[in-house]
Amino acid sequence: WVTPPSQTLAVRVERVAADGSRKVVSHMAKHYRGLFARYLIQSGLAARPLDGSTAGIxxxxxxxxxxxxxxxxxxxxRKAGVLTLLVHEGQ
Known part of the structure; x- marks a missing residue:
């Protein structure tokens, strides 16, 4: 089973430096995605269906x-969205 693109958000992680520059997090990305998944479950947001509407998103x-x-x-x-988690240096 494949989710419809309009109801899908890929999660990427970027580290934001003090000067505002960004780097894609590769080594710790799985850790941050796991923390985010836990947050979604514990907050009840994971139970809400993402219907693909602009208002719902x-x-x-x-x-x-x-x-x-x-x-x-x-x-x-036709294309899944991308949710970028911004991790500021020092977090």
């Missing part, structure tokens, strides 16, 4: 951004 992002620094490239009917 905006509501999800608003809830997530209360505790995480995130950016999102919205999904389309």
């Amino acid at each position: 905006a509501e999800f992002l608003e809830a997530v951004s209360e505790d995480w620094a995130v950016e999102c490239a919205l999904p389309t009917a």
Whole structure:
């Protein structure tokens, strides 16, 4: 079974330096994705279906951004979206 692209968000992780520059996190990315997955489950956000609508995704992002620094490239009917977790140096 493959999820519909409009209901899918790939999660990537970037480290933000003090000067604002960014680097993709490779070694610790699995760790941060695991922390994020735990957060989604414990907060109840994982139980909410991501219906693919702009309003539904905006509501999800608003809830997530209360505790995480995130950016999102919205999904389309043909391409999954990308949710970027921004980890600031020192975290």
